[in-house]
């Protein structure tokens with residue numbers, strides 16, 4: 067398992083209670099991790115040393131400069147292992163992750179080596195706190211995780227990865243680029259999904275990106291990429307992408323979608339490039355006449371951050387089921403704009419009990435929006451969002 071990775075999965079509200087033995091196992095795992103967590107750098111160093119000794123081929127899955135990898139994989143592994151008491155959330159996710167890892171050429175022996183290295187690194191750090199009971203809990207949980215991933219990988223008949231060529235790279239602002247790609251064969255994504263992506267400027271540093279258009283027959287995809295401060299991959303994409311570059315993609319992931327048959331209206335909340343997967347869904351809905359009513363709250367610090375507003379407004383002008391509400395945090399009150407943060411603007415209108423809610427944006431924006439909506443009285447199972455990255 068590598069680690070472009072993944073973290074807090076939303077807890078589905080209808081999850082089954084775990085059996086007491088599993089609850090006890092997870093408690094042991096959490097207690098041990100609480101003691102170990104401050105030493106993540108040491109644990110990671112030991113972990114990689116052991117992994118590359120046990121399975122030297124796995125070294126090729128990681129960037130040349132391991133500094134950028136830091137504690138990512140260890141933190142992702144620990145996070146996932148702690149979730150084995152939530153199979154309804156975890157298993158579908160692990161299956162996606164297992165399919166995604168086919169792009170590295172991961173084989174069962176590598177999973178074994180990862181498990182052995184993780185347990186050895188924790189044992190080395192925890193000393194007397196690493197009791198046989200604790201070890202058994204970690205081993206069992208890791209086995210559940212690895213098995214779900216491997217089963218999904220083994221039963222997947224799709225290609226392990228896809229490639230696509232950059233046909234357009236346009237700077238929309240100093241820190242934002244639009245990139246269009248043409249794949250050799252279409253990537254089979256659904257509107258609202260995302261993929262892990264590797265670009266030639268940053269080999270082996272896989273990051274998630276969301277196509278902003280609905281799947282097209284010719285397979286063409288458009289991405290919006292924001293350069294984050296200190297970001298290894300996003301800055302390289304925005305500043306150094308060339309026409310003709312070949313990007314590699316893992317299989318599509320994610321659960322943002324609109325159910326046209328549910329009879330429920332939809333509230334979409336997007337911050338920054340979080341608009342991309344929602345635009346993909348809207349692009350798809352626009353092919354149909356009879357859609358649920360969709361309201362999009364699209365926010366950023368200032369007017370200039372709402373780079374996709376004109377596109378959205380053009381779509382709304384020809385699609386009466388769509389309403390767009392721009393939200394800005396600073397400036398004078400302006401007609402047609404709401405002032406404030408996205409969570410403030412959305413909850414000003416209540417709890418949206420009749421709506422399915424899709425939230426997309428940075429981890430902090432998603433966290434703030436979901437928690438404020440819950441306080442305002444929205445139910446958790448109304449709200450969908452994709453996992454955050456760790457870091």
Ligand SMILES: Cc1cc2nc3c(=O)[nH]c(=O)nc-3n(C[C@H](O)[C@H](O)[C@H](O)COP(=O)(O)OP(=O)(O)OC[C@H]3O[C@@H](n4cnc5c(N)ncnc54)[C@H](O)[C@@H]3O)c2cc1C
Pocket residue numbers: 260273274275276277289290291292293294295296297298299300301339342343428429452453454455457
């Ligand atoms: C499901 C999903 C879909 C995504 N879709 C898109 C997309 O369509 N377009 C897009 O531009 N990005 C998208 N991202 C974010 C993207 O995957 C990368 O995390 C982001 O580009 C930063 O990568 P980096 O290598 O430049 O930064 P790193 O080198 O990994 O991190 C550098 C610094 O930036 C911080 N950081 C990392 N990610 C973010 C972030 N999202 N916002 C603010 N700070 C961050 C880190 O904490 C760290 O301090 C998506 C993420 C997820 C989880």
